[in-house]
Amino acid sequence: MSKSNDFILNGLSCSSCAAKIEAEVKKIEGIKHADLNFARSLISVTGEEETMARLEVELQEIADRIEPGLEVEKNSNKNKKNSQKSFLSQLPRKLIIGTGLFFIAILTAELPVLHGLLPNWFMLTLFLTSYFLIGGKVLKIAFRNILRGQIFDENFLMTIATLGAFAIGEYPEGVAVMLFYMIGELFQNRAVARSRSSISSLMDLRPDYANLKDGEKVSQVEPEMVKPGELIVVKPGEKVPLDGEVVAGEGMFDTSALTGESVPRRLEKGDEILSGMISRDGLLTVRVAKSYQDSTVARILELVENASANKAPTEKFISKFARYYTPVVVFAAVAIASLPPLFIENALFADWFYRALIFLVISCPCALVVSIPLGFFGGIGRASRQGILIKGGNYLEALNQVNKIVFDKTGTLTEGVFAVQEIRPEKDMEQAELIELAALAEAHSNHPIAKSIVEAYGDEIRLARIADYQEIAGRGIKAIIDSKEVLAGNYEFMQEKDISCQKANNNGTVVYLAQDGEYLGLITIADQLKSDSQEAISRLRSLGVKEFIMLTGDREEVAIAVAKEVGIDKYYAGLLPAEKVKKVEELLVSNKEDKVAFVGDGINDAPVLARSDIGIAMGGLGSDAAIEAADVVLMSDEPSKLADALVTARFTRRVVWQNIILALGVKGIVLLLGLFGMASMWSAVFADVGVALLAVLNSMRILRG
Numbered sequence: 001m002s003k004s005n006d007f008i009l010n011g012l013s014c015s016s017c018a019a020k021i022e023a024e025v026k027k028i029e030g031i032k033h034a035d036l037n038f039a040r041s042l043i044s045v046t047g048e049e050e051t052m053a054r055l056e057v058e059l060q061e062i063a064d065r066i067e068p069g070l071e072v073e074k075n076s077n078k079n080k081k082n083s084q085k086s087f088l089s090q091l092p093r094k095l096i097i098g099t100g101l102f103f104i105a106i107l108t109a110e111l112p113v114l115h116g117l118l119p120n121w122f123m124l125t126l127f128l129t130s131y132f133l134i135g136g137k138v139l140k141i142a143f144r145n146i147l148r149g150q151i152f153d154e155n156f157l158m159t160i161a162t163l164g165a166f167a168i169g170e171y172p173e174g175v176a177v178m179l180f181y182m183i184g185e186l187f188q189n190r191a192v193a194r195s196r197s198s199i200s201s202l203m204d205l206r207p208d209y210a211n212l213k214d215g216e217k218v219s220q221v222e223p224e225m226v227k228p229g230e231l232i233v234v235k236p237g238e239k240v241p242l243d244g245e246v247v248a249g250e251g252m253f254d255t256s257a258l259t260g261e262s263v264p265r266r267l268e269k270g271d272e273i274l275s276g277m278i279s280r281d282g283l284l285t286v287r288v289a290k291s292y293q294d295s296t297v298a299r300i301l302e303l304v305e306n307a308s309a310n311k312a313p314t315e316k317f318i319s320k321f322a323r324y325y326t327p328v329v330v331f332a333a334v335a336i337a338s339l340p341p342l343f344i345e346n347a348l349f350a351d352w353f354y355r356a357l358i359f360l361v362i363s364c365p366c367a368l369v370v371s372i373p374l375g376f377f378g379g380i381g382r383a384s385r386q387g388i389l390i391k392g393g394n395y396l397e398a399l400n401q402v403n404k405i406v407f408d409k410t411g412t413l414t415e416g417v418f419a420v421q422e423i424r425p426e427k428d429m430e431q432a433e434l435i436e437l438a439a440l441a442e443a444h445s446n447h448p449i450a451k452s453i454v455e456a457y458g459d460e461i462r463l464a465r466i467a468d469y470q471e472i473a474g475r476g477i478k479a480i481i482d483s484k485e486v487l488a489g490n491y492e493f494m495q496e497k498d499i500s501c502q503k504a505n506n507n508g509t510v511v512y513l514a515q516d517g518e519y520l521g522l523i524t525i526a527d528q529l530k531s532d533s534q535e536a537i538s539r540l541r542s543l544g545v546k547e548f549i550m551l552t553g554d555r556e557e558v559a560i561a562v563a564k565e566v567g568i569d570k571y572y573a574g575l576l577p578a579e580k581v582k583k584v585e586e587l588l589v590s591n592k593e594d595k596v597a598f599v600g601d602g603i604n605d606a607p608v609l610a611r612s613d614i615g616i617a618m619g620g621l622g623s624d625a626a627i628e629a630a631d632v633v634l635m636s637d638e639p640s641k642l643a644d645a646l647v648t649a650r651f652t653r654r655v656v657w658q659n660i661i662l663a664l665g666v667k668g669i670v671l672l673l674g675l676f677g678m679a680s681m682w683s684a685v686f687a688d689v690g691v692a693l694l695a696v697l698n699s700m701r702i703l704r705g
Contacts, residue, residue, distance in 0.1 A: 249285055386641065536638075
């Protein structure tokens with residue numbers, strides 16, 4: 001019988017170690033599946049019941065072997081608040097004591113008075129004691145890995161380089177290399193924690209409880225226990241735990257965690273309410289529509305938590321590069337130490353051995369291995385704060401290659417809500433009379449156009465005035481109102497009924513009205529443009545996107561008007577969903593070098609979202625299809641967020657490449673200086689730890705943006 005458990009790995013900050021832990025767990029007999037999520041420091045394991053019973057102990061043993069200091073505990077699925085500790089409070093006690101002894105040893109060595117009084121063995125003891133206190137963890141990991149056949153990693157490089165420094169009498173430099181390496185590790189761990197905190201900041205969306213209402217009784221329960229159809233109460237200051245419909249009360253709600261927008265939204269009876277919103281005032285009763293696991297907040301959390309699993313090509317390259325790079329460096333160092341004394345006259349082994357040690361310290365790939373994933377981590381975290389969910393570093397990097405964007409029209413560039421734009425009566429009829437007659441004619445229809453007319457009328461409709469009603473598909477409505485025959489429909493309907501009227505060229509859907517064979521006027525219903533559609537196209541064009549295309553199932557006249565107003569280059573009108581897919585496929589064939597992005601509402605456009613290079617769902621709140629089919633979800637209903645996504649993607653790429661150039665450039669220069677005997681161990685420390693810290697600090701700029 002299979003069983004599944006999740007375990008938290010407290011203190012996990014090394015992505016390489018995470019991969020090793022996952023691989024080791026998969027080797028355990030009886031384990032069927034293991035998946036380690038670095039963003040959450042969580043490993044999900046499925047296996048035989050007997051194996052799972054002892055897994056926590058085995059997992060702790062694996063963690064101790066690979067990254068000592070990790071604490072394994074079962075995940076309780078509670079929303080744990082991360083306490084922010086100061087940097088000094090996180091310093092290990094051994095490191096503090098070892099650093100103190102190191103400075104005492106340096107003072108002892110440098111002050112002539114003390115140097116003459118104290119024997120050499122005492123000074124060596126001070127340096128060795130400080131060395132083992134500071135670098136004990138690194139030495140322990142290196143020797144354990146050697147015994148297990150895992151030799152070539154950064155711990156091995158540091159161990160060989162520092163022990164070699166002691167072997168040739170460079171005690172201060174040996175300790176200094178280990179000290180700065182450990183301090184660099186602490187800074188890197190802190191940076192990873194901050195980046196993880198940024199990505200996981202959406203965890204604050206997770207509700208702690210739900211106020212379940214049973215008659216007059218209200219009790220706090222786990223959100224997972226509430227079933228669809230039950231009632232819950234949301235009080236001021238509380239998070240909405242589940243999706244549903246407001247059945248009583250009203251109030252303002254903070255949606256910034258969901259959409260990135262600071263403007264609160266007012267909700268009242270009949271409105272949809274989504275989990276993750278925060279009540280600012282008012283007391284609401286909500287009828288639950290979805291179970292917790294299907295709610296908006298649960299789906300969003302799942303998406304964000306798994307974002308780090310999809311690595312960008314640059315990340316994958318760096319990981320592979322580091323795997324082969326370390327053994328090459330070790331053998332190169334051996335060659336530097338041994339070959340010149342054999343083939344170069346008067347070359348001293350001690351000199352070339354020292355140069356080889358410098359080479360080892362400089363060559364440690366920490367700057368690349370840590371800062372590159374950290375950069376993409378930061379980019380995804382920054383986007384999530386903007387209300388943009390990106391499913392992985394691969395999609396974040398792919399956004400940089402987009403040069404053609406295809407938009408759906410309804411619900412993407414337009415509001416997707418029909419509204420009366422014009423009421424044009426004929427002869428002596430007033431606008432109020434015309435809209436009233438149209439509302440009566442459309443009262444029994446569920447068509448969006450009919451609903452928009454009834455909404456525009458806004459008054460109570462007396463259905464008793466309607467004696468007969470007939471809806472004619474594709475044409476309009478025929479009804480007997482106040483004993484008179486009323487026709488409401490399109491131009492073709494009027495022509496069929498021999499009603500004399502002139503065809504309007506309005507940009508929208510036109511409803512013509514006639515009474516007892518006499519033409520009374522027309523009403524124009526149109527879908528409004530979103531307020532930032534024009535801004536979105538303008539900003540995207542300024543960012544270098546070359547072409548914009550619109551696909552719509554609407555009439556050509558409407559498509560022309562929208563394309564012209566927004567600034568779309570090409571449009572295709574009257575398309576069915578399958579025809580939209582075909583159009584996108586044609587664009588993919590003709591646009592192989594760069595990426596084609598499709599932006600849709602995520603419901604009826606799911607097939608196109610899945611087929612395009614990058615599927616971007618607009619207004620994805622509450623839409624399962626959006627979250628499933630899209631690679632990027634814009635959580636607010638604003639097309640301009642797409643420009644923000646591109647800016648974040650480009651900034652992330654720029655920072656990542658700055659780190660690559662910085663690390664390889666500085667290391668390359670100092671390596672050459674070291675080979676010619678012009679670099680000391682101190683400059684090697686800067687080329688390794690210093691560059692790594694600079695790269696990490698540079699990556700942190702993404703989070704601050």
